[in-house]
Amino acid sequence: MTETWLPSLQTPTPEAGYALAIKLSRMAVKMTQPDDAIRQELRAIYERNAAMLVAISAVVATNFQTVAAANNYWKDK
Amino acid sequence: MTETWLPSLQTPTPEAGYALAIKLSRMAVKMTQPDDAIRQELRAIYERNAAMLVAISAVVATNFQTVAAANNYWKDK
Amino acid sequence: MTETWLPSLQTPTPEAGYALAIKLSRMAVKMTQPDDAIRQELRAIYERNAAMLVAISAVVATNFQTVAAANNYWKDK
Amino acid sequence: MTETWLPSLQTPTPEAGYALAIKLSRMAVKMTQPDDAIRQELRAIYERNAAMLVAISAVVATNFQTVAAANNYWKDK
Amino acid sequence: MTETWLPSLQTPTPEAGYALAIKLSRMAVKMTQPDDAIRQELRAIYERNAAMLVAISAVVATNFQTVAAANNYWKDK
Amino acid sequence: MTETWLPSLQTPTPEAGYALAIKLSRMAVKMTQPDDAIRQELRAIYERNAAMLVAISAVVATNFQTVAAANNYWKDK
Numbered sequence: 309m310t311e312t313w314l315p316s317l318q319t320p321t322p323e324a325g326y327a328l329a330i331k332l333s334r335m336a337v338k339m340t341q342p343d344d345a346i347r348q349e350l351r352a353i354y355e356r357n358a359a360m361l362v363a364i365s366a367v368v369a370t371n372f373q374t375v376a377a378a379n380n381y382w383k384d385k
Numbered sequence: 386m387t388e389t390w391l392p393s394l395q396t397p398t399p400e401a402g403y404a405l406a407i408k409l410s411r412m413a414v415k416m417t418q419p420d421d422a423i424r425q426e427l428r429a430i431y432e433r434n435a436a437m438l439v440a441i442s443a444v445v446a447t448n449f450q451t452v453a454a455a456n457n458y459w460k461d462k
Numbered sequence: 463m464t465e466t467w468l469p470s471l472q473t474p475t476p477e478a479g480y481a482l483a484i485k486l487s488r489m490a491v492k493m494t495q496p497d498d499a500i501r502q503e504l505r506a507i508y509e510r511n512a513a514m515l516v517a518i519s520a521v522v523a524t525n526f527q528t529v530a531a532a533n534n535y536w537k538d539k
Numbered sequence: 540m541t542e543t544w545l546p547s548l549q550t551p552t553p554e555a556g557y558a559l560a561i562k563l564s565r566m567a568v569k570m571t572q573p574d575d576a577i578r579q580e581l582r583a584i585y586e587r588n589a590a591m592l593v594a595i596s597a598v599v600a601t602n603f604q605t606v607a608a609a610n611n612y613w614k615d616k
Numbered sequence: 617m618t619e620t621w622l623p624s625l626q627t628p629t630p631e632a633g634y635a636l637a638i639k640l641s642r643m644a645v646k647m648t649q650p651d652d653a654i655r656q657e658l659r660a661i662y663e664r665n666a667a668m669l670v671a672i673s674a675v676v677a678t679n680f681q682t683v684a685a686a687n688n689y690w691k692d693k
Numbered sequence: 694m695t696e697t698w699l700p701s702l703q704t705p706t707p708e709a710g711y712a713l714a715i716k717l718s719r720m721a722v723k724m725t726q727p728d729d730a731i732r733q734e735l736r737a738i739y740e741r742n743a744a745m746l747v748a749i750s751a752v753v754a755t756n757f758q759t760v761a762a763a764n765n766y767w768k769d770k
Contacts, residue, residue: 552620552622553620553622553623553624553625554620554621554622554623557622557640557643561644561647564644585648586648586649586654587649587654587658588658589658589659589661589662589665589668590662590667590668590671592644592645592648592649592658593645593662593668593671593672593675594671595644595645595648596641596642596644596645596648596675597671597674597675597678599644600640600641600644600675600678600679600682601678603640603679603682604678604681604682607625607682607685607686608685612625612626612682612685612686613624613625613686614626614686
């Protein structure tokens with residue numbers, strides 16, 4: 309990763325902020341398990357597992373708190 | 386999704402804010418598992434599973450924190 | 463629900479705030495599983511399950527954070 | 540409960556604040572399962588279960604965040 | 617405990633703050649299971665269990681949020 | 694550890710802040726299980742377990758909240 313994958317927490321819109329929250333959530337997984345093929349296998353598991361999908365949503369919610377605060381909740385938009 | 390699904394975190398009332406928190410909680414699931422038919426099947430599982438319903442409530446609580454802060458807790462209403 | 467179930471996050475006392483946090487925690491379950499009879503069955507399960515009671519307490523704690531912040535921690539009472 | 544069990548979130552010391560966080564964590568369990576005898580049985584389970592003790596510690600941590608913020612982290616003590 | 621185990625949330629350094637977060641995380645376990653011998657047995661379990669170690673790390677993270685905020689993130693150091 | 698492993702929560706960039714959040718998440722595991730060989734074995738387990746990878750991502754998200762707040766969300770960069 310020569311370029312930065314996270315240049316800023318600021319986003320133009322709430323929707324872009326939510327997309328960034330998802331990216332942040334996935335990056336921790338990627339950094340713990342860098343092998344693309346293994347992550348692909350695991351994805352096949354968790355994308356059909358209700359409990360894991362809810363757990364993923366919890367991580368996104370925590371990261372979205374951070375991104376939303378970083379953008380002052382896009383109040384001025 | 387040509388239109389934005391998240392135009393703003395501001396809502397007119399606390400109740401509308403809670404509804405938005407539920408929407409935010411579901412969107413992470415939808416983005417991880419975009420297939421409507423599979424999500425329908427999974428829904429049949431988690432909506433009768435006490436542990437999963439509590440886990441869902443946890444995600445909504447986290448997202449509601451974000452929405453409530455974005456609205457300054459609707460103090461001026 | 464013609465009347466709002468959540469007119470405000472402001473409560474007169476910390477104890478009333480805690481009661482509201484419990485209401486917020488239950489509402490996400492109710493909105494995901496609207497069938498009263500099924501929820502009744504599930505209740506019989508989780509109210510005798512230590513792990514689920516702790517998980518419920520975690521959700522209430524998160525919602526109480528929100529309600530307490532909304533009331534400025536009832537510092538002026 | 541004719542008297543309030545939660546008159547205030549303010550405590551004289553951090554240690555008293557931590558004790559209040561534990562009380563808040565237990566109260567959600569008590570309100571969900573009001574039967575003392577059943578809670579006693581469940582206690583015998585979770586107090587010897589490592590995973591549940593950690594889960595309890597997580598709830599206390601969340602409630603302690605609230606109490607600590609309510610006391611401005613006892614900075615002036 | 618005649619002396620207080622938690623005289624203050626202020627620490628001289630971030631590292632000392634992290635150590636305090638660990639102490640806070642363990643104290644809830646100790647207060648729920650005061651028997652040293654039982655806790656010793658449980659420790660033998662969770663210190664070799666990946667899921668529990670991650671769960672412990674989650675509790676420490678929550679407590680570290682509190683301690684870091686109490687110290688204004690040691691910005692002035 | 695004669696040198697401090699955590700000299701500051703301030704980082705030059707968001708990406709460096711995220712790396713610090715991962716370090717904070719691992720440190721609690723290391724302090725609970727200091728034996729490198731055992732941690733290596735456990736790593737082989739959790740890096741192929743979808744649920745654990747998600748749980749790890751949750752811890753990183755919580756720690757990233759702390760680091761991001763400590764850096765005022767890198768708004769001035």
